[in-house]
Amino acid sequence: MSTPGPAPRTRPESPSVVGIAVRDLARLQSVALTVAKHGFGPLLIRTPLGRRLFKDTPQGDAALRDQAAPVRFARLLAALGPTYIKLGQILSMRKDLLAPEWIAALETLQDDAPRLPFASIREQVEASLGGRLEDLYETFSEQPLGTASIAQTHRARTRDGEEVVVKVQRPGIEATMRADLDLMYLAAQVLEASIDELQFVGVVSVVEEFEKGLLKELDFHQELANLLEFQRNLEPGRRVVVPRPHPELSARTVLTMQFFEGRPIRKLVPKSAEARAIVDEIVRTALKxxxxxxxxxxxxxxxxxxYDDALTVCMIDLGMVGRVTPGQRDDMVTLAIATIASDPTTIARILLRMGTPTQRVNLSELKADITRIREQHLMVASFGEYDSAGFIEAFSRAAGKYRIRLARDMAILAKAAATIEDIVRTLHPEVDIVGIARPFLDDYVQKRLSPRRLLGEFASEASGIGSMLRTVPGQVDQLLHDFETGNIRVRAVTPELDDLPRLVHALGSRIALATFAASTTIATAIAVPESTESTLRLAVAGILAFAAAASWGTLAAWHWLGRGKPLRLAPLVKFFRR
Structure with a gap:
């Protein structure tokens, strides 16, 4: 056990709102310079904010100029820090949004971080658990097991003598990541408002999705709940475990869990009997x-x-999990059956249901692409020739082509499936995946087609139809009455003209605000006294000057960020909310 630490440090005073705003604005300028350095200056200068930060198009670093854009983008995220590295790792799962070369570049991002001094670890554990380290644990190793951008892990022993791993969040990392998220929101709003092509990608929705996942990862209570849930789901008699957590020694920034004496499966000898047994358990567990x-x-x-010497597999790092609803499972089974039966119509329908189309989809072209993808990736003689990663990539690329945004959990599932397939190919490609999967699929199909379930679904649908039919006479009667009294109106849809009232209203608002700003500016000049003896006139002049400055500032922000569109204040409020 390490010696007792120094006396607790006095907590520094909380920075002022102005200090935080100045710090974040400086960070914004630093981010913009880093973006320009990595060769994305032409993209930055297309935004109003970029044109205010740089007079001319900034030139990139000569050493990076000859590298491909995906490589430069990955290096840019690495240079910006842990929050942006996490964003890159999430984006590497979105094959429906990005091209393969971008995915490959983002997959190289490593979640490494410098080692924290043990004094910081001690302070974080004691503050989170409310006690001295020596009273909480019998021993606590000062040498870390591993370091990452969010947390650092250490071995320890509980007062009951159990060997455990303690995951400790880096002090201040949540505040840093929240500040970076606010900048991301502001940048996403500016990019969507300035660059038409990025509106189809949905940059703001990507940042929103990333924030939800990151904030969950920062709350170790969530990983604790995941560990408990996975433990409940373990199949008795199988050689698969997850670390048992210790809720009494865990908090929002500290997680204590059972230590598993094992080694990574990458150390297995490929095609050995041990590798076959391990791969069999991994595939079976993933399917379950x-x-x-x-x-x-x-x-x-x-x-x-x-894995350990008894060939027991232990799953660790359950901070990121995906969830599949019963409806999504039904869709996946239907998708598999339709793929085997070469039914592009059903595949297209399921794909549209599993995702969110952001524009009109040409179903004939989508079905033709589905048929091509199936013939290219699934018409093989053996599993050794089957490339599920290529199939998932082509399928995701087709979704992106038709602007079908896949749900986050479906993107995570696609990434996880490709990762497990890579493990199978590396360690033991002869494992009978179809044989392992058949009992799960047979059982699921039997439950899905069981008379009780079909009867229940039929009764539910019949009840819904009956309820709808009961309301039809009343609705028809109301419709006829509205026709008779002239309360039904027909309006022609004219997209170009429909936007005219909003634009006129925005223009009128800007003219009114500009008139008010000019008036208060002139009034300020008139109200300023010739000497400082007139306190009342000085106060009036000050109020008028503040009103003029606020009006001109609002107009400038509206012009820079709105570009003729209604100004969205949400990102600015989030930017200064701390």
Whole structure:
């Protein structure tokens, strides 16, 4: 056990709102300079904010100029810090949004971070758990097991003598990441308002989705709940475990869990009997998580799967999990059956239901692409020739082509499936995946087609139809009455003209605000006294000057960020909310 730490430090005074705003504005300028350095100056200068930060198009670093844009983008995120690295890792799962070369570049981002001094770890644990480290644990190693951008892990022993791992959040990392998220929101709003192509990508929605996942990852209570849920879902008699958490030694920024004496599965000898047994358990567990439990490991790479001498597999790092609803499971089974039966109409319908189309979809072209993808990736002689990663990538690319935005959990599932397939190909490609999957699929199809379930669904649908039919006479009567009294109006839809009232209203508002700003400016000049003896005139002049400055500032922000559109204040409020 380490020696007792120094006396607690006095907490520094909270910075002022002005100080925080100045700091974030400086950070915004630093981010813009880093973006320009990595060769994205031409994109930045297309935004009103970029044109205010730079007079001319900034030139990128000569050493990066010859590299491909995806590589420069990945290096840009790495240079901006842990929040942006996390964003890149999430984007690497969105094959429906990004091209393959961008995905490949983002997959190289590593979640590394410098080692924290043990004094900081001690202070964080004691503040979170409300006690001295020596009273909480029998021993606590000063040497970290691993470091990452959000947390650092250490070995320890509880007062009951159990070996555990303690995951400690980096002090101040949540405040840093929240500040970065506010800048991301502001940048996303500016990009969507300035660059038409990015409106189809939905940059703001990507940032919103990223924020939800990141804030969950920062709250260790969420990972604690995931560990408990996965423990409840473990199948008795199988050689798969998850670390048992210790809720009494856990908090929002500290997580204590059972230590598993094992090693990463990447150390297995490929095609050995041990590798076959481990891969069999991994595939079986993954299928059970998706088709039975409805919750699965979102990042099952080789470093997050350990094994011991008894060939027991341990899943660690359950901060990111995905969830599959019963409806989504039905869709996946229907999709698999339709793919085997070569039914592009059903595949297209399921794809549209699993995603969110952001524009009109040409169904004939979508069906033709589905047929092409199936023939290219699924018409193979053996599993060794089957490339599920290529199939998922082509499928996601088709979704992106037709602007069908996949749900976050579906994107995580696609990434997890490709990761597990890579493990199978690396360690033991001869494993009978179809044989392992058949019992789960047979059981699921039997439950789905069971008379009791079909009868229940039929009764539910019949009840809904009956309820609807009961309201039809009243609705028809109301419709006829509205026709008779002239309360039904027909309006022609004219997209170009429909936007005219909003534009006129915005223009009128800007003219009114500009008139008010000019008036208060002139009034300020008139109200300023010749000497400082007139306190009342000085006060009036000050109020008028403040009103004029606020009006001109609002007009400038409206012009820079709105570009003739209604100004969205939400990102600005979030930017200064701290």
């Amino acid at each position: 998580q998706v088709f039975v439990d409805g919750v699965f490991h979102g990042d099952p790479h080789a470093g997050n799967l350990l």
